[in-house]
Amino acid sequence: xxxxxxxxxxxxxxxxxxxxxxxxxxxxxxxxxxxxxxxxxxxxxxxxxxxxxxxxxxxxxxxxxxxxxxxxxxxxxxxxxxxxxxxxxxxxxxxxxxxxxxxxxxxxxxxxxxxxxxxxxxxxxxxxxxxxxxxxxxxxxxxxxxxxxxxxxxxxxxxxxxxxxxxxxxxxxxxxxxxxxxxxxxxxxxxxxxxxxxxxxxxxxxxxxxxxxxxxxxxxxxxxxxxxxxxx
Amino acid sequence: xxxxxxxxxxxxxxxxxxxxxxxxxxxxxxxxxxxxxxxxxxxxxxxxxxxxxxxxxxxxxxxxxxxxxxxxxxxxxxxxxxxxxxxxxxxxxxxxxxxxxxxxxxxxxxxxxxxxxxxxxxxxxxxxxxxxxxxxxxxxxxxxxxxxxxxxxxxxxxxxxxxxxxxxxxxxxxxxxxxxxxxxxxxxxxxxxxxxxxxxxxxxxxxxxxxxxxxxxxxxxxxxxxxxxxxx
Amino acid sequence: xxxxxxxxxxxxxxxxxxxxxxxxxxxxxxxxxxxxxxxxxxxxxxxxxxxxxxxxxxxxxxxxxxxxxxxxxxxxxxxxxxxxxxxxxxxxxxxxxxxxxxxxxxxxxxxxxxxxxxxxxxxxxxxxxxxxxxxxxxxxxxxxxxxxxxxxxxxxxxxxxxxxxxxxxxxxxxxxxxxxxxxxxxxxxxxxxxxxxxxxxxxxxxxxxxxxxxxxxxxxxxxxxxxxxxxx
Amino acid sequence: xxxxxxxxxxxxxxxxxxxxxxxxxxxxxxxxxxxxxxxxxxxxxxxxxxxxxxxxxxxxxxxxxxxxxxxxxxxxxxxxxxxxxxxxxxxxxxxxxxxxxxxxxxxxxxxxxxxxxxxxxxxxxxxxxxxxxxxxxxxxxxxxxxxxxxxxxxxxxxxxxxxxxxxxxxxxxxxxxxxxxxxxxxxxxxxxxxxxxxxxxxxxxxxxxxxxxxxxxxxxxxxxxxxxxxxx
Numbered sequence: 006x007x008x009x010x011x012x013x014x015x016x017x018x019x020x021x022x023x024x025x026x027x028x029x030x031x032x033x034x035x036x037x038x039x040x041x042x043x044x045x046x047x048x049x050x051x052x053x054x055x056x057x058x059x060x061x062x063x064x065x066x067x068x069x070x071x072x073x074x075x076x077x078x079x080x081x082x083x084x085x086x087x088x089x090x091x092x093x094x095x096x097x098x099x100x101x102x103x104x105x106x107x108x109x110x111x112x113x114x115x116x117x118x119x120x121x122x123x124x125x126x127x128x129x130x131x132x133x134x135x136x137x138x139x140x141x142x143x144x145x146x147x148x149x150x151x152x153x154x155x156x157x158x159x160x161x162x163x164x165x166x167x168x169x170x171x172x173x174x175x176x177x178x179x180x181x182x183x184x185x186x187x188x189x190x191x192x193x194x195x196x197x198x199x200x201x202x203x204x205x206x207x208x209x210x211x212x213x214x215x216x217x218x219x220x221x222x223x224x225x226x227x228x229x230x231x232x233x234x235x236x237x
Numbered sequence: 238x239x240x241x242x243x244x245x246x247x248x249x250x251x252x253x254x255x256x257x258x259x260x261x262x263x264x265x266x267x268x269x270x271x272x273x274x275x276x277x278x279x280x281x282x283x284x285x286x287x288x289x290x291x292x293x294x295x296x297x298x299x300x301x302x303x304x305x306x307x308x309x310x311x312x313x314x315x316x317x318x319x320x321x322x323x324x325x326x327x328x329x330x331x332x333x334x335x336x337x338x339x340x341x342x343x344x345x346x347x348x349x350x351x352x353x354x355x356x357x358x359x360x361x362x363x364x365x366x367x368x369x370x371x372x373x374x375x376x377x378x379x380x381x382x383x384x385x386x387x388x389x390x391x392x393x394x395x396x397x398x399x400x401x402x403x404x405x406x407x408x409x410x411x412x413x414x415x416x417x418x419x420x421x422x423x424x425x426x427x428x429x430x431x432x433x434x435x436x437x438x439x440x441x442x443x444x445x446x447x448x449x450x451x452x453x454x455x456x457x458x459x460x461x462x463x464x465x466x467x468x469x
Numbered sequence: 470x471x472x473x474x475x476x477x478x479x480x481x482x483x484x485x486x487x488x489x490x491x492x493x494x495x496x497x498x499x500x501x502x503x504x505x506x507x508x509x510x511x512x513x514x515x516x517x518x519x520x521x522x523x524x525x526x527x528x529x530x531x532x533x534x535x536x537x538x539x540x541x542x543x544x545x546x547x548x549x550x551x552x553x554x555x556x557x558x559x560x561x562x563x564x565x566x567x568x569x570x571x572x573x574x575x576x577x578x579x580x581x582x583x584x585x586x587x588x589x590x591x592x593x594x595x596x597x598x599x600x601x602x603x604x605x606x607x608x609x610x611x612x613x614x615x616x617x618x619x620x621x622x623x624x625x626x627x628x629x630x631x632x633x634x635x636x637x638x639x640x641x642x643x644x645x646x647x648x649x650x651x652x653x654x655x656x657x658x659x660x661x662x663x664x665x666x667x668x669x670x671x672x673x674x675x676x677x678x679x680x681x682x683x684x685x686x687x688x689x690x691x692x693x694x695x696x697x698x699x700x701x
Numbered sequence: 702x703x704x705x706x707x708x709x710x711x712x713x714x715x716x717x718x719x720x721x722x723x724x725x726x727x728x729x730x731x732x733x734x735x736x737x738x739x740x741x742x743x744x745x746x747x748x749x750x751x752x753x754x755x756x757x758x759x760x761x762x763x764x765x766x767x768x769x770x771x772x773x774x775x776x777x778x779x780x781x782x783x784x785x786x787x788x789x790x791x792x793x794x795x796x797x798x799x800x801x802x803x804x805x806x807x808x809x810x811x812x813x814x815x816x817x818x819x820x821x822x823x824x825x826x827x828x829x830x831x832x833x834x835x836x837x838x839x840x841x842x843x844x845x846x847x848x849x850x851x852x853x854x855x856x857x858x859x860x861x862x863x864x865x866x867x868x869x870x871x872x873x874x875x876x877x878x879x880x881x882x883x884x885x886x887x888x889x890x891x892x893x894x895x896x897x898x899x900x901x902x903x904x905x906x907x908x909x910x911x912x913x914x915x916x917x918x919x920x921x922x923x924x925x926x927x928x929x930x931x932x933x
Contacts, residue, residue, distance in 0.1 A: 030428055031421060032466075033355075052466025081457060081465050103355050105428070109435035112353035113443050121808035122871045123729075123799050143449040147457075174446050175354045189727060196726055196801070203805035206438060206902060211809050214870045217839040225777060225843075233777050234728075234748030262660055263653060264698075265587075284698025313689060313697050335587050337660070341667035344585040345675050375681040379689075406678050407586045438670060494892055495885060496930075497819075516930025545921060545929050567819050569892070573899035576817040577907050607913040611921075638910050639818045670902060 009047070009074065012040050013063040016047040016098075019184035020063070023102060024055045026192050034102040035080040038184040039090050041097070044068050048086060050077035081148060088152020089180055095165050098184030100191045103176040106198035110134075111171040117197060119213050120204045124197045125222035126233075127168060132194065133158050134171045151175070169194050241279070241306065244272050245295040248279040248330075251416035252295070255334060256287045258424050266334040267312040270416040271322050273329070276300050280318060282309035313380060320384020321412055327397050330416030332423045335408040338430035342366075343403040349429060351445050352436045356429045357454035358465075359400060364426065365390050366403045383407070401426050473511070473538065476504050477527040480511040480562075483648035484527070487566060488519045490656050498566040499544040502648040503554050505561070508532050512550060514541035545612060552616020553644055559629050562648030564655045567640040570662035574598075575635040581661060584668045584675050588661045589686035590697075591632060596658065597622050598635045615639070633658050705743070705770065708736050709759040712743040712794075715880035716759070719798060720751045722888050730798040731776040734880040735786050737793070740764050744782060746773035777844060784848020785876055791861050794880030796887045799872040802894035806830075807867040813893060816900045816907050820893045821918035822929075823864060828890065829854050830867045847871070865890050 019036040023029040032055070037048035050062045064075035068091055070083055080086075086099045102108075110117050110132075117132040119125060124132075135154035142150035151172055158170050168190045169179035177198075179190040204211050226233040251268040255261040264287070269280035282294045296307035300323055302315055312318075318331045334340075342349050342364075349364040351357060356364075367386035374382035383404055390402050400422045401411035409430075411422040436443050458465040483500040487493040496519070501512035514526045528539035532555055534547055544550075550563045566572075574581050574596075581596040583589060588596075599618035606614035615636055622634050632654045633643035641658055645651040668675050690697040715732040719725040728751070733744035746758045760771035764783055768775060776782075782795045798804075806813050806828075813828040815821060820828075831850035838846035847868055854866050864886045865875035873890055877883040900907050922929040 031424060050467065051464075077467055078464070103428075103432075105431055105435065108353060108355065108432050109439060112432060112436040113439035115439060120870070121804060123804065137447070138450075140447075140449040143453050147453050174352070174450060192727060196799075199801055200799075200804050200808060202435060202439060203801065203898060204808040207805060207809035207811060207898060215833070215836075217836040218834075218870060221839050221843050232747075232774070235746065235773055263656060282699065283696075309699055310696070335660075335664075337663055337667065340585060340587065340664050341671060344664060344668040345671035347671060369679070370682075372679075372681040375685050379685050406584070406682060434667060434671060495888060514931065515928075541931055542928070567892075567896075569895055569899065572817060572819065572896050573903060576896060576900040577903035579903060601911070602914075604911075604913040607917050611917050638816070638914060666899060666903060 008040060009043070009045065009065060010060070012038055012045075012047045013060045013065065015184050016049070016063050017058065017060050019098065019100070019188050020049050020058060021055060022185075022188045023100070023191070026188070026195075028102045028104040028191055028195060029055065030103075034100070035082055035086075036098065036100045036184050036188065037080075037083075037086045038098045039096070041094070045073060046083075046087065046090060048079050048083055050075070051080050053077070082151075084146065084148035085152040085155065085178065088149060088156055089159075089178070092152075092156040093159060093165070095182070096180045097182045098180060098187035100179045100184070100187040101176065102191055102195075104191065104195040104198075106202055107171060107177040107195050108175075109202060110198050111176050112174060114173055116171070117201050118211070119219060120201050120211050121214055122218065122222045123193075123200055125214055125219045126226050127190065127193045127197060128166075129219045129223035130162075132169060132171060132197070133162070133167070135173050137173055240272060241275070241277065241297060242292070244270050244277075244279045245292045245297065247416050248281070248295050249290065249292050251330065251332070251420050252281050253287060253290060254417075254420045255332070255423070258420070258427075260334045260336040260423055260427060261287065262335075266332070267314055267318075268330065268332045268416050268420065269312075269315075269318045270330045271328070273326065277305060278315075278319065278322060280311050280315055282307070283312050285309070314383075316378065316380035317384040317387070317410065320381060320388055321391075321410070324384075324388040324391060325397070327414070328412045329414045330412060330419035332411045332416070332419040333408065334423055334427075336423065336427040336430075338434055339403060339409040339427050340407075341434060342430050343408050344406060346405055348403070349433050350443070351451060352433050352443050353446055354450065354454045355425075355432055357446060357451045358458050359422065359425045359429060360398075361451045361455035362394075364401060364403060364429070365394070365399070367405050369405055472504060473507070473509065473529060474524070476502050476509075476511045477524045477529065479648050480513070480527050481522065481524050483562065483564070483652050484513050485519060485522060486649075486652045487564070487655070490652070490659075492566045492568040492655055492659060493519065494567075498564070499546055499550075500562065500564045500648050500652065501544075501547075501550045502562045503560070505558065509537060510547075510551065510554060512543050512547055514539070515544050517541070546615075548610065548612035549616040549619065549642065552613060552620055553623075553642070556616075556620040557623060557629070559646070560644045561646045562644060562651035564643045564648070564651040565640065566655055566659075568655065568659040568662075570666055571635060571641040571659050572639075573666060574662050575640050576638060578637055580635070581665050582675070583677050583683060584665050585678055586682065586686045587657075587664055589678055589683045590690050591654065591657045591661060592630075593683045593687035594626075596633060596635060596661070597626070597631070599637050601637055704736060705739070705741065705761060706756070708734055708741075708743045709756045709761065711880050712745070712759050713754065713756050715794065715796070715884050716745050717751060717754060718881075718884045719796070719887070722884070722891075724798045724800040724887055724891060725751065726799075730796070731778055731782075732794065732796045732880050732884065733776075733779075733782045734794045735792070737790070741769060742779075742783065742786060744775050744779055746771070747776050749773070778847075780842065780844035781848040781851065781874065784845060784852055785855075785874070788848075788852040788855060789861070791878070792876045793878045794876060794883035796875045796880070796883040797872065798887055798891075800887065800891040800894075802898055803867060803873040803891050804871075805898060806894050807872050808870060810869055812867070813897050814907070815909050815915060816897050817910055818914065818918045819889075819896055821910055821915045822922050823886065823889045823893060824862075825915045825919035826858075828865060828867060828893070829858070829863070831869050833869055
């Protein structure tokens with residue numbers, strides 16, 4: 006199997022993980038992955054159903070969005086994915102869903118406050134929200150401008166830090182070292198969003214997790230001396 | 238297989254899709270489809286369970302509601318379906334459910350505000366609510382009057398535009414070019430209703446999606462230059 | 470198979486329907502059915518799991534609660550079931566669950582307002598709540614007193630009318646002509662409770678369904694000239 | 702099979718019960734069990750997935766946390782489990798999850814009020830919340846300090862009484878005579894938390910269950926003259 010075939014299989018498996026985790030309905034959502042050496046991105050075709058999805062439904066494009074392999078039209082969100090890959094060499098996979106709880110925060114146009122350790126295990130600060138796009142941005146290159154707004158957040162937070170964000174009025178984008186890691190972030194973000202919403206129902210002005218707890222949880226899982234998991 | 242048998246099979250499949258998508262319980266809900274050439278409508282029989290449903294449970298009626306094929310009594314909601322088919326030649330399938338989140342908006346007697354792109358992918362304006370029926374309408378031809386109230390909304394919004402509406406105090410009706418398309422709208426509407434309710438919990442006066450975003454999402458999926466999906 | 474064996478099988482099937490409908494967890498909940506000729510009641514044994522339940526776990530008692538058939542201790546709620554059977558000859562099956570949404574209303578000590586047609590298809594008035602028990606009632610014959618409080622509601626509403634009620638601070642009891650009908654009411658009540666709670670989130674003072682709609686829906690399904698379903 | 706192998710199998714089965722009951726996602730959560738004679742604790746390895754979990758993923762440690770059997774690193778929460786085992790000889794199994802509804806109360810930093818009989822069947826008082834840890838405790842021995850805070854609650858409530866508690870900002874810990882009993886408590890607590898949150902939505906200042914009802918339900922299931930279940 007060529008490297009490109011392997012990448013398409015990885016991206017196919019990651020796309021199929023979305024309905025298995027309850028993160029998508031119908032044809033919504035998409036996952037991509039990049040081959041950094043060849044600068045080629047494999048991504049789900051637009052509007053295809055997960056029920057009978059095969060490697061044929063995974064299209065390969067270059068970083069300008071030209072289709073290199075595959076008969077289908079790539080996801081309409083492809084320019085957003087490409088903007089993320091161009092902005093950071095550390096991103097190997099990107100996931101976009103309309104998962105219910107994260108999308109509710111995006112639609113309410115609120116960042117997700119950090120209210121517990123499940124959140125801190127993912128990221129030690131609130132999950133940010135992209136700025137509003139201008140009408141000109143929406144009219145000219147909507148999906149590209151969405152990518153630009155995400156890249157602005159990544160730049161603000163420092164490279165290699167932020168694992169996901171909410172696109173205002175739309176829904177979550179998540180990324181990681183490969184497509185499977187981006188899916189894991191999407192699963193975690195959805196649960197973090199759900200916990201934060203339920204917490205907000207109990208206390209609309211719930212107190213954020215203290216700073217020492219936030220750092221402890223993030224560092225024990227992701228820091229240089231992490232002791233969570235089996236990777237030494 | 239005759240055209241009518243084929244229509245009954247399509248309508249059977251669309252009815253069975255409702256419990257598979259979690260949109261109905263027990264015997265609730267019903268899907269119909271029309272053969273425009275013969276002016277015959279196939280619809281679920283009244284009060285039958287989805288567990289052992291077969292083509293025998295799909296009854297064929299003419300546009301006045303007379304049973305043409307089948308031993309069973311058609312759905313009590315048949316006059317509502319027929320009013321929709323008579324009003325618009327573009328409607329090929331109709332779905333009615335009591336799906337939880339859409340029904341909550343119908344019971345709260347509120348239209349669903351357009352708060353995000355998932356909604357705009359379906360329809361670029363709020364999902365409307367039928368007017369209250371008069372006691373006379375309820376007493377004389379309740380199900381027909383429900384259809385009349387839906388047709389009034391379709392007329393207000395312009396033919397071929399509105400894909401679904403909430404019947405006040407009751408639940409959603411959805412339609413489309415065929416029964417499968419109407420089911421897809423029912424799935425989408427339920428998720429749109431859920432997202433809007435969760436958003437409202439986070440912000441009771443959440444800001445609607447800006448007009449440029451609403452148009453962009455609706456047009457990229459349904460407009461003359463749509464680029465979502467594989468249909469060129 | 471004897472009539473009693475048949476009753477036990479019916480009661481077993483009805484008990485197993487509870488987890489299938491998502492109405493119970495662990496060992497919670499119980500269904501019974503009565504043989505009116507012999508005045509014998511078959512009921513789930515106390516504290517047994519649904520996973521490996523067999524007819525052995527269905528105990529037969531007389532109307533005073535004496536075990537007639539079976540090695541196991543009957544449900545602790547048996548005196549509540551028996552009070553219902555003694556009070557009304559029309560009751561053939563009884564279901565008790567702690568289903569989440571109905572139990573939330575019971576815990577909030579609120580009757581369920583009639584906010585939509587799904588409710589009216591079951592019952593044309595609010596779902597009532599039992600009165601508080603006195604400390605003496607709780608101390609002396611708690612489960613029997615719970616039955617007394619339910620029977621008081623049935624008497625208030627008129628025999629053969631009320632299909633279910635909420636026990637204050639506890640959860641729902643439902644009944645019907647046989648165990649399967651009581652389970653169907655339990656499924657419906659849970660969804661009615663869920664719809665009412667979601668509606669209340671959208672509008673804390675939601676307007677009840679107008680009287681003409683309530684009567685129309687109840688009568689078209691349960692009245693002398695009912696036209697819902699296949700039973701003419 | 703040696704006693705230790707049997708304990709590992711019990712702990713494996715209890716861990717696998719967590720996703721089956723919908724209490725965990727991804728690699729979150731952990732169950733342990735103790736062999737009181739040998740003073741050895743079997744516990745899930747850190748960060749392993751439930752999908753392909755085998756007895757190899759269950760590590761055995763002594764009461765100081767030294768690994769005695771197994772190649773993997775034990776759960777990061779091991780010091781919390783050990784603190785519980787050291788504090789009370791009656792604890793035979795411990796479960797930790799981030800189950801959604803219980804975690805919402807932990808994140809809102811509220812104890813769970815006792816609003817119904819489902820709660821009283823588990824415990825006759827509110828489910829308590831651990832105190833906040835100091836920054837020094839978090840920095841020095843975070844997981845051990847979490848155990849200390851839990852043990853303080855157990856001491857306050859009286860040995861052998863409290864079956865579970867919420868760790869502030871984090872999530873629930875549950876325990877019992879063996880791992881399976883601790884899992885049953887985790888399932889019950891999650892539903893109690895869900896019922897209490899839904900009740901709170903209906904009435905933010907819902908009235909607690911009267912004291913006589915609380916005692917009745919707790920005693921009929923757990924008291925010296927319990928008559929719930931088949932254990933005489």
